[in-house]
Amino acid sequence: MNVNIVVNGINTKGDIEPRMLLVNYVREHLGLTATNIGCDTSSCGACTIHLDGESVKSCTILAVQADGGNVTTVEGLAIDGVMHPMQESFMQNHGLQCGYCTPGMVMAAISILKENPNPTEQEVRAGLEGNLCRCTGYHNIVHSVLACAGKN
Amino acid sequence: MGGSILGNRVLRKEDPKFLTEGGKYVDDLLDEPLLANALHVTYARSTVAHGKINSIDVSEASQMDGIVAIFTGADLDLQQVPSAFNPMATRTLLATDKVRYVGEPVVAIVSETRSQGEDALDAIIIDYDVLPALIDLEKAMASDLHLYEACGSNVVFDTMVLGLPDNTGEAYFADCEVVVKGRFMNQRVAPCPLEVRGAAASWGENGRLTQWLSTQHAQGAVAPIAAANGVEEALIHVKTPDVGGGFGAKIGAYPEELLLGPIAKRVGKPVRWRETRSESMVALGHGRAQLQYVTIGGNRSGKVTHYQLWAIQDSGAWVDMGTILAPFMTRPMSSGVYDIPNIECRTTSVVTNTTPIVAYRGAGRPEATAAIERAMDMFAAKIGMDPAEVRRINLIPKFLEPHTTVVGQTYDVGDYETSLNKALEVSDYAGWREKQKAARARGDVKQLGIGVSIYVEITGGVGNGEAAKVEILDNGHALIYTGTSPHGQGHATAWAMLASEQTGIPMEKIDLVWGDTDLVPVGTGTMGSRSLQQGGNAVFAVSAELVNKAKAVAARLLEANEADIVLDKDSAAFHVAGTPALTKTWSELAQAEKSVGGALSHSDVIGVTGATFPFGAHVAIVEVDTETGKVTHLRHFACDDAGRVLNPLLLEGQIHGGVAQGTAQALLEEVVYDTDGNPTTSNLMDYAFISAAELPSIDVIHMETPTPLNLLGAKGIGESGTIGSTPAVQSAVIDAVSHLGVDHIDMPTTPQRVWEAIVAAN
Ligand code: FES
């Protein structure tokens, strides 16, 4: 099947198998490997990207469902080499260790602040419930998000 | 002259890459030329816990789209391989005669795409004679049915075989006023690195195998890979891409990884393999799984005089590293931070029809700590004394010279009482006790629980030192080669700090090479919280030596005495003392060496004698809903003394992560099997992997007691958080309902267990 998807501002197209997941389209078809796969039950959030401005787990969507859509991955956040404030905040607050959860975590975090620019710590924690991290204990991730919201 | 960079909160060099383009994990090697046109390997795994294999039928699967080859163990002519820890136990890398756990690999499918391999799984028919599954540890110990017949027993290791005495039972406590007994299950948990296992293999024209591995120790994988391929070690090149967490479970090379070379050879093409999470949950090694019989005795004024522990370690279905953690990690640490004059500790390791047990963050020390800390709590409850007070009475007093416990373990330095005092003070322990009293008096539904733990652990016990090389490039940049293997710990930053401190070269001009066995042939990897005290120590020492070498070159160029050459670290340039205007930069020196056919570099293996023993105290505050059993972890205070701190940012990150994993074990996580040996927690929906919503922020309390055992004064910090937090959180939960008559709840203290304990106590 043919799909046309804007990814990080660029028109992409592919003749793909109908069962191809959006995460595989991004990773294998486009070679954008920052978005990771951490599970097979839609539980971990390592694959979180933005589709038409909303954060979604890209392992739960078929690439054909995103046909005509607009996707952003973590590779598309920096502008002219300047990191997005959320990326910068993760860096400043040591919000990552092994980095495997990080792209999905950053995308989820941006969505949290978009919906609620002034969250409490508990709201951030609840918002990140679907994004698992095994390294950081979430402490610095939560504080990265709060710092980006101008709190901390 | 600027101040030292050591001890500063330096941001990580590695972060911009991870944040903007992502790490390059093994599954991301899409444009690797050596893996062009690689085929995919998928393993068909045992669906029964214990059984004899009657037949394997791959005929239908072989006909499916994209299937290139299918191999059984017989097809690959696999031989029995003995366990490193008990040579009587042997297995083939694909099960051939017998399967011993659900998830054991039996057949390898090679396909053009990954999904074709997954599709073929269903068409592979393996016929078994199902045998009774031995899941319960004590039943397995007593059973006449043996997983490894040649062992003559399911007990595959026992301290009595080492010549250590058996425990003497109740008679040991004849002189004690107070004796308390417990049976604690330190439950089986899944390490769950967020990146599952993956590997790839490619044979070169030169007859060498390049194998990519998501590992904590590339150098350690060379020998088993060479053996699996029947070639010399010199023909094996292991490369470590970025690794998405390990936690001990990625130390050793697994069958699925070892088989890729032989498979690639058979099919004449490179191959890749990546497991799914559901496979990983049953086939990546598990951790803990230790049953503990504990007896503690002493007098009514709070002095503990006798302690007896029988640790029965579940090895799972293979005699892997988990087998030896009880005798060589739990037993030596059985005394904990306490001065107990009489201790007996026997350990027995038993094979069962479950996933093999390997090292998992803490590896044997969390189990030792959990046992003694729970025993201390029960002892305190029995004599009606505050648990913090009982601990204080029994602590080994501060020592700055080595101290040897009655079980024969020597600790380097310790100041346990200060860590306890700090934790109690910063957490406002007394204040929480007041609040608890008030809540109890009011009969609130939600009750407060306060848990205290004090621990000491072994770090840097693996390896006697580490290799490092520092090389100066023409442009004056430095390349560090390290035998450690970072997978989140931040070695690129930390090692650059150490080299920069010695050489004056700014951190941004220092890069790190690791995990490539051609470039770093000697290395012990990252495990057992060893990296800084052995690997960092080596980088520090080798950098200092390199400065001396550079001085000799500068002396030659400046026509001066070597002894008169000084390094101005602020400008990273050398000059003759008294004439700072005429300088030689690192770049000039490197080029000068190159022009005479040399190179400006230094390489050495820096020895370290003995492990270090970090310690600390944790206080956990929880709230328990006494009607539902639901636990909320409100606050966590962690005072961890890891000696001199190189970078507080990295240290805190390690503590946070450790506390989360400890809390996860205390409250939520457990790998469960049904009585037939079917895992019921084999994906991330069913396994209670802890999330941000279940944790509080963590209050880190700093304390530094340097060790004399390395140049940096550093001890390990990778596992402390886990070791200290697990018993503190478990204890807090029990404490919250102790006034209702509950004296123990095994981990994980799930709502159901807490509720059942309350009901049972009524
Ligand atoms: S890969 Fe785990 S949620 Fe998508």
Ligand code: FES
């Ligand atoms: S940083 Fe490793 S999983 Fe989050």
